[in-house]
Amino acid sequence: MPKIILEHVTKRFDKFVAVDDLNMVIEDREFITLLGPSGCGKTTTLRQIAGLETPTEGRITIGDTVVFDSEKNINISPAKRDIGFLFQNYALWPHMTVYQNISFGLENLKWPKDRIRQRVSEMLAMLKIEQFEKRYPSELSGGQQQRVAIARTLAPEPKVLFMDEPLSNLDAKLRLEMRTELKRLHAETDSTFVYVTHDQLEAMTLATRICLMKDGVLQQYDPPLEVYNNPANLFVADFVGNPTMNFLPGTARVLDETHAEVTVLGRSFLFESDAPLGKPEGEDVVLGVRPEFIRLGSGGMEGKVYAALPAGMETTVQMTMGDQLVTSVEFGSVDYKANSPMRFEFHGQGLILFDKKSGKKLGRGSATQR
Amino acid sequence: MRNKKTLGNSLRAYFSKPANVITVIFLIVLLLTVVLPLSTLLIGSFKVNGNQEAIWIDQDGVEDGSWTFHHWIELLTSKEYNYASTKFWAPLGGSALMAALACVVAVLFGGVVAWFITRSDLPAKKFISTVFVFPYIMPSWSMAMFWENFFKNTEINAGMGILQSVTGICVPESMVYGLVPCAMSLGLHYAPFAYILIGGILRNMDANLEEAATVLKASRFKILYKVTLPIVLPALVSTVLLVFSSSISSFTVPFFLNKSSINSGNNFVSISVQMRNLINTGFTKGQGYVVAIVLMMFSIGILTLNNWFTGKRKSFTTVTGKSGQVSLVKLGKARKVIAVILVIIVAFFAIMPLASFAMESLLEVPGDWSSFTLRYWLSREVFEGSNKGDTIGILMSPTMWKAMGRSLLLSVLVSLVAGSFGILIGYAVARKRGSKAATLVSDLAFLPYLIPSMSFGAVYLALSYTKGFTWLDGSFILLLLVGSIKFMPFASRTGTSAMLQLSGEIEEAAIVIGVPWWKRMTRVLFPIQKSSFISGYLLPFISCMREMSLFVLLAASYTTLVTTVLQEYSRTGLNQASNAINLLIIIFVLVIQFAVNKLTGASIDKGVGG
Numbered sequence: 001m002p003k004i005i006l007e008h009v010t011k012r013f014d015k016f017v018a019v020d021d022l023n024m025v026i027e028d029r030e031f032i033t034l035l036g037p038s039g040c041g042k043t044t045t046l047r048q049i050a051g052l053e054t055p056t057e058g059r060i061t062i063g064d065t066v067v068f069d070s071e072k073n074i075n076i077s078p079a080k081r082d083i084g085f086l087f088q089n090y091a092l093w094p095h096m097t098v099y100q101n102i103s104f105g106l107e108n109l110k111w112p113k114d115r116i117r118q119r120v121s122e123m124l125a126m127l128k129i130e131q132f133e134k135r136y137p138s139e140l141s142g143g144q145q146q147r148v149a150i151a152r153t154l155a156p157e158p159k160v161l162f163m164d165e166p167l168s169n170l171d172a173k174l175r176l177e178m179r180t181e182l183k184r185l186h187a188e189t190d191s192t193f194v195y196v197t198h199d200q201l202e203a204m205t206l207a208t209r210i211c212l213m214k215d216g217v218l219q220q221y222d223p224p225l226e227v228y229n230n231p232a233n234l235f236v237a238d239f240v241g242n243p244t245m246n247f248l249p250g251t252a253r254v255l256d257e258t259h260a261e262v263t264v265l266g267r268s269f270l271f272e273s274d275a276p277l278g279k280p281e282g283e284d285v286v287l288g289v290r291p292e293f294i295r296l297g298s299g300g301m302e303g304k305v306y307a308a309l310p311a312g313m314e315t316t317v318q319m320t321m322g323d324q325l326v327t328s329v330e331f332g333s334v335d336y337k338a339n340s341p342m343r344f345e346f347h348g349q350g351l352i353l354f355d356k357k358s359g360k361k362l363g364r365g366s367a368t369q370r
Numbered sequence: 371m372r373n374k375k376t377l378g379n380s381l382r383a384y385f386s387k388p389a390n391v392i393t394v395i396f397l398i399v400l401l402l403t404v405v406l407p408l409s410t411l412l413i414g415s416f417k418v419n420g421n422q423e424a425i426w427i428d429q430d431g432v433e434d435g436s437w438t439f440h441h442w443i444e445l446l447t448s449k450e451y452n453y454a455s456t457k458f459w460a461p462l463g464g465s466a467l468m469a470a471l472a473c474v475v476a477v478l479f480g481g482v483v484a485w486f487i488t489r490s491d492l493p494a495k496k497f498i499s500t501v502f503v504f505p506y507i508m509p510s511w512s513m514a515m516f517w518e519n520f521f522k523n524t525e526i527n528a529g530m531g532i533l534q535s536v537t538g539i540c541v542p543e544s545m546v547y548g549l550v551p552c553a554m555s556l557g558l559h560y561a562p563f564a565y566i567l568i569g570g571i572l573r574n575m576d577a578n579l580e581e582a583a584t585v586l587k588a589s590r591f592k593i594l595y596k597v598t599l600p601i602v603l604p605a606l607v608s609t610v611l612l613v614f615s616s617s618i619s620s621f622t623v624p625f626f627l628n629k630s631s632i633n634s635g636n637n638f639v640s641i642s643v644q645m646r647n648l649i650n651t652g653f654t655k656g657q658g659y660v661v662a663i664v665l666m667m668f669s670i671g672i673l674t675l676n677n678w679f680t681g682k683r684k685s686f687t688t689v690t691g692k693s694g695q696v697s698l699v700k701l702g703k704a705r706k707v708i709a710v711i712l713v714i715i716v717a718f719f720a721i722m723p724l725a726s727f728a729m730e731s732l733l734e735v736p737g738d739w740s741s742f743t744l745r746y747w748l749s750r751e752v753f754e755g756s757n758k759g760d761t762i763g764i765l766m767s768p769t770m771w772k773a774m775g776r777s778l779l780l781s782v783l784v785s786l787v788a789g790s791f792g793i794l795i796g797y798a799v800a801r802k803r804g805s806k807a808a809t810l811v812s813d814l815a816f817l818p819y820l821i822p823s824m825s826f827g828a829v830y831l832a833l834s835y836t837k838g839f840t841w842l843d844g845s846f847i848l849l850l851l852v853g854s855i856k857f858m859p860f861a862s863r864t865g866t867s868a869m870l871q872l873s874g875e876i877e878e879a880a881i882v883i884g885v886p887w888w889k890r891m892t893r894v895l896f897p898i899q900k901s902s903f904i905s906g907y908l909l910p911f912i913s914c915m916r917e918m919s920l921f922v923l924l925a926a927s928y929t930t931l932v933t934t935v936l937q938e939y940s941r942t943g944l945n946q947a948s949n950a951i952n953l954l955i956i957i958f959v960l961v962i963q964f965a966v967n968k969l970t971g972a973s974i975d976k977g978v979g980g
Contacts, residue, residue, distance in 0.1 A: 052581050079587040091578035095600040104596075105586030156586065 009058035020216040033203040036213040051078035084158030090149035092137040123151040234359040252285040273363030284356035294328035299345020308336040389801035400814040407829040415659040426653035441656035465641040469617035475557025480564025488572040504720035506562035509916035511622035513555035516723035529736030571605035619822030621919040662825035669820040731950035746946035777932040781914040784853035789907030792861025800869035819859035823919035844926030857910035868902035
């Protein structure tokens with residue numbers, strides 16, 4: 001069964017390094033998202049696995065076959081890698097009808113005519129586009145084109161499915177709908193999915209594991225909740241989660257293996273880590289506090305409401321304390337007046353202590369005010 | 371517009387928008403400059419034009435100005451001495467065949483180069499693409515002159531050409547003069563045009579379309595004929611149709627390559643050469659107008675066909691997305707070999723013509739270096755042509771210099787008028803998108819493109835013979851008018867596409883803060899699309915500078931242009947001088963083109979060509 005292994009994969013365009021020494025294993029039937037800001041190398045990585053782009057160095061294995069090896073000069077063409085690829089702009093052939101678009105790949109596999117007919121009908125029904133069979137792509141809406149593209153990709157039953165930001169051209173409502181359908185599709189087809197996106201919410205909700213990249217370098221490769229709760233560094237913590245994590249700069253003094261005295265917001269806290277603390281490169285640290293770990297209404301800190309953004313289900317409250325902006329999320333329909341005073345405190349076990357210089361995580365745990 | 375206030379508020383509101391004012395003004399201008407002359411031509415083909423013609427027709431009740439179907443009937447059906455056949459059908463058929471051959475050459479040559487430049491990892495792309503468009507920048511007859519210079523030989527009494535002097539080979543006359551050489555030179559001239567059109571589509575075509583087929587296991591050959599070709603097909607068809615319509619009505623190329631003796635069988639009279647003969651005789655002017663109308667209908671028919679073909683529902687969908695990551699086809703070991711071959715071919719057709727013109731102008735006896743002479747550049751000997759005061763050495767001829775100056779002045783004025791009109795029309799069309807008046811203006815502005823140059827000249831000739839317009843006859847204003855209108859399609863096309871790329875909001879942002887219209891145009895819109903707009907000025911300039919067919923009927927002895935002087939030297943057999951003038955024109959045009967390109971980034975391949 002297809003397990004994809006990337007070893008020391010590097011891609012250089014002239015002097016620019018798009019992907020730098022990437023190592024990762026994608027297990028069979030996983031749903032992996034490659035996540036990162038634009039230009040981080042995620043699309044290049046996907047295209048390299050698919051064979052549309054040639055890596056400068058490294059080795060890629062799909063299943064039992066080495067499909068690329070720079071040392072042994074192996075480079076199997078995308079046609080022989082047994083994959084499906086869903087393009088961001090769908091890449092439907094404008095001169096073929098919906099039927100012809102879907103049947104094209106099956107014809108290349110030399111399937112008998114009646115089997116092609118049957119499979120195409122199956123796909124049309126599955127994606128609810130039967131009535132468009134004879135239309136040309138230019139006569140379809142964006143969402144319909146998207147479904148045709150999915151049908152075309154799935155028709156030959158690829159064992160591995162690559163998707164390059166397939167939902168980014170759809171409107172918000174349709175995007176949500178297609179997200180659900182993609183997840184169902186993954187459950188039904190037992191294929192391995194590799195999915196590129198810059199939308200952290202999409203990555204969080206779809207994937208079994210997220211591969212977060214920055215400037216061509218892998219930052220963290222973990223299940224979504226692990227990435228959310230236990231980010232490896234400041235970049236990951238900042239990129240994942242909305243509203244973003246509060247980053248409170250301060251200083252720390254290590255007391256023992258799991259305890260440190262942390263000073264942020266002009267106050268002193270005892271930080272208790274659930275695992276041994278990393279070694280900081282200096283005194284300066286950043287305390288990362290997700291908005292849900294700030295409790296409003298009581299506690300030893302007092303700020304001023306800067307703006308409250310009620311959304312019905314929850315309310316995002318931004319406060320200033322000194323020159324620091326602190327964001328909190330409160331569940332339920334509440335509203336606060338601007339400039340009114342507000343007491344708050346940290347709670348829970350999910351606070352993260354980062355080293356300011358390297359950006360690396362030092363520990364995760366609770367902070368109690370002294 | 372003040373006096374229209376009384377016509378009501380709605381009208382006043384309509385004219386408060388500059389786009390509407392421009393639309394209305396240009397509607398009137400274009401009706402006067404395009405529709406009126408066209409109808410004069412149409413009427414002229416059903417009327418007796420002048421006393422000579424009345425005498426020639428020799429029928430009862432026929433006099434100057436009376437209505438008649440004689441021109442149409444005589445030219446299209448007369449069996450007397452095979453008149454209809456020799457004067458009309460044979461030239462038309464020959465021209466059609468020539469145009470078809472030219473299409474094949476242009477599309478194959480231009481298409482193959484376009485594919486290599488846009489889709490493969492060929493080295494030396496920049497050199498090839500720069501030099502490849504040279505033959506298109508040169509006047510259209512340059513390839514014909516070069517063809518003659520290269521292949522002519524002493525066996526057919528034409529002097530020694532390059533091929534003979536290098537290898538001693540004498541090719542038969544049918545390879546030097548006649549239909550095939552005409553088709554070849556036209557094909558080579560239009561190959562860069564095919565390259566620009568096909569290359570544009572290939573460059574803009576989403577590479578994902580081909581990659582999607584690769585992933586679905588289609589073979590490379592299958593991708594080419596099932597995906598790439600069908601998508602490029604509309605551009606291919608456009609190219610074929612446009613090259614065909616330009617070639618069939620080409621005047622200059624058949625004019626230069628029609629020197630063989632009448633009886634050899636290689637004598638090829640094209641339909642436009644025929645048209646000029648008919649018009650110039652004085653007593654068959656009406657028949658000449660008939661030919662002009664037929665040629666025009668050909669072009670319009672072809673363009674309708676083109677629009678029908680490209681407008682079908684299969685047409686290119688424009689889904690926006692990134693297609694920046696184009697993987698180029700790896701040519702492997704053939705890479706360098708193909709590059710070397712292409713560089714040699716491209717350089718041959720770009721540089722050899724120039725060298726051959728220079729050489730021809732310097733040799734008294736073609737191919738014989740011992741007869742080297744500067745006579746045709748510097749001699750003050752008087753040349754007995756129809757232009758008074760010509761000397762054999764072109765640089766000493768005051769007529770030549772006057773004509774050169776006049777050409778330059780004409781081209782500058784034409785480029786200013788056509789370019790500015792193009793921008794204004796582009797503005798009106800972009801702002802009033804979809805409105806009937808704007809569409810009409812846009813279509814009318816494009817119409818001159820479809821009218822073959824010779825026919826267009828004939829249109830204005832007919833107009834200048836019409837009562838009330840005779841003051842135009844042979845005047846400089848007539849040339850300016852004809853040039854500006856004929857070359858406006860280039861400018862209006864580039865102007866429209868540049869304006870369409872600017873969102874209305876950019877202008878609205880300026881309206882909101884109270885910037886007047888004139889300032890919005892010059893300070894906001896123009897600077898943003900500067901290079902496109904300058905291309906809109908550059909194209910008419912270059913086209914006008916090298917144009918001959920358009921002016922050949924209209925230029926009088928006191929309004930000669932450098933191209934008509936060249937034609938005069940060529941007609942009287944002074945090949946050395948005509949080569950020298952041609953070289954002068956080409957160098958001039960190339961220098962201007964590169965100077966403008968370097969200074970502003972505008973270039974000829976940004977607009978449509980023709």
